[in-house]
Amino acid sequence: MKVTENDLQAYVDDRLEPGARREVDAHLAEHPDDVARVQAYLEQNAALHAAFDPVLNEPVPDRLRRIDTSRRSARFAVAAGWLVVGVLVGWFANTLVGTRGGPAPVSLARQAAVAHAVYSPEIRHPVEVLAAEQEHLVNWLSKRLGAKLKAPVLTAEGFDLVGGRLLPGQSGAVAQFMYQDAKGKRLTLYVSRIEGAQRDTAFRFSQEEKVAVFYWIDGPLGYALSGDLGKPQLLEIATSVYKQINP
Amino acid sequence: MDLQAIAPHIPRLRRYARALAGDQHAADDLVQDTVERAINKRHLWRPGSDLRAWLFAIMHNVFVNQLRARQAHPEAAIDEDELPAVPSVQGVRLEIRDLESALALLPPEQREIVLLVGLEQLSYAEVAKTLDIPIGTVMSRLFRGRERLRVLITGATPAPSLKVVK
Numbered sequence: 001m002k003v004t005e006n007d008l009q010a011y012v013d014d015r016l017e018p019g020a021r022r023e024v025d026a027h028l029a030e031h032p033d034d035v036a037r038v039q040a041y042l043e044q045n046a047a048l049h050a051a052f053d054p055v056l057n058e059p060v061p062d063r064l065r066r067i068d069t070s071r072r073s074a075r076f077a078v079a080a081g082w083l084v085v086g087v088l089v090g091w092f093a094n095t096l097v098g099t100r101g102g103p104a105p106v107s108l109a110r111q112a113a114v115a116h117a118v119y120s121p122e123i124r125h126p127v128e129v130l131a132a133e134q135e136h137l138v139n140w141l142s143k144r145l146g147a148k149l150k151a152p153v154l155t156a157e158g159f160d161l162v163g164g165r166l167l168p169g170q171s172g173a174v175a176q177f178m179y180q181d182a183k184g185k186r187l188t189l190y191v192s193r194i195e196g197a198q199r200d201t202a203f204r205f206s207q208e209e210k211v212a213v214f215y216w217i218d219g220p221l222g223y224a225l226s227g228d229l230g231k232p233q234l235l236e237i238a239t240s241v242y243k244q245i246n247p
Numbered sequence: 248m249d250l251q252a253i254a255p256h257i258p259r260l261r262r263y264a265r266a267l268a269g270d271q272h273a274a275d276d277l278v279q280d281t282v283e284r285a286i287n288k289r290h291l292w293r294p295g296s297d298l299r300a301w302l303f304a305i306m307h308n309v310f311v312n313q314l315r316a317r318q319a320h321p322e323a324a325i326d327e328d329e330l331p332a333v334p335s336v337q338g339v340r341l342e343i344r345d346l347e348s349a350l351a352l353l354p355p356e357q358r359e360i361v362l363l364v365g366l367e368q369l370s371y372a373e374v375a376k377t378l379d380i381p382i383g384t385v386m387s388r389l390f391r392g393r394e395r396l397r398v399l400i401t402g403a404t405p406a407p408s409l410k411v412v413k
């Protein structure tokens with residue numbers, strides 16, 4: 001089958017059936033120009049979320065809350081709104097889960113590095129859920145990915161959990177945990193479902209411009225630890241993450 | 248159906264409007280007009296159908312009407328002083344600003360689709376229904392919009408004065 005432009009767009013948006021997705025994967029393996037375009041479009045989507053998701057956290061201006069005369073329980077409505085927003089976001093993310101097309105490990109590293117570059121400089125909204133609600137965070141992300149996740153403890157390595165967020169990835173919902181050290185340097189752990197992956201892999205290293213990434217596959221999940229750190233230090237932390245996930 | 252039913256959707260309407268209109272004031276005008284219109288036309292909403300999709304469809308109509316009005320009254324252009332300041336000079340923030348300025352340079356009909364798909368994560372069929380256009384048109388505008396964004400972002404940086412052009 002000839003891969004069409006519509007297929008490429010649907011690939012970016014994760015709207016393809018597994019069979020069609022495999023065909024696009026095969027096409028991409030032979031068309032580096034299209035890989036670059038797909039990558040650029042994925043980055044556009046991530047950048048749109050980074051730029052505009054903070055609007056969701058802004059208080060709704062009074063003029064939008066007082067459009068009709070019944071002002072009772074406006075606060076409740078806003079709170080309920082958040083619940084609905086959460087459910088909707090979850091639902092949309094969830095509909096993305098379950099398609100095949102686990103990213104090749106190399107693209108896992110690349111995706112993780114892009115997500116790190118987009119979110120780690122955020123001052124006001126680095127995460128969706130703060131570490132104070134860690135149990136909720138881990139349960140929520142586990143549910144969305146359909147796998148039991150853990151937020152590793154990296155205090156011995158000098159990093160504290162900031163929180164986490166849900167991201168759209170090439171193969172569905174992706175979890176990102178963010179850590180920060182005393183100097184404000186940030187690390188992110190990107191966890192993505194790898195459908196169809198049969199074998200675990202050893203650690204692999206990728207330098208994505210300034211972001212160093214160690215990544216590996218462990219069962220159904222791909223992990224990528226990203227940070228603007230030296231390779232030895234990042235390896236030490238990656239080892240700790242791995243040991244905590246496989247006690 | 249009243250404001251209380253609509254209120255849960257307002258944060259997402261504001262997010263979409265901000266990306267579509269470019270600045271907070273114009274975006275909240277768009278949301279306000281949309282909500283007022285939805286309340287006035289509430290008898291047209293079918294209970295049980297997707298309220299959010301219906302609100303997006305109304306916002307599309309309001310947006311198109313505003314564009315027409317602005318073309319008829321060019322003096323009502325956006326005030327440059329209302330552009331949000333860039334909070335940081337770090338590379339990523341600059342990239343995001345480039346994204347925002349590039350978005351503003353997209354034809355509105357492409358911008359809407361790039362945002363409904365990429366930011367609001369509507370399916371192509373939902374976008375077609377919301378905008379009342381064939382799905383083939385959705386796909387071709389999506390491609391053209393994304394490609395144009397890519398060229399704008401990776402190519403030459405637009406000059407500052409271009410960033411306010413709507």
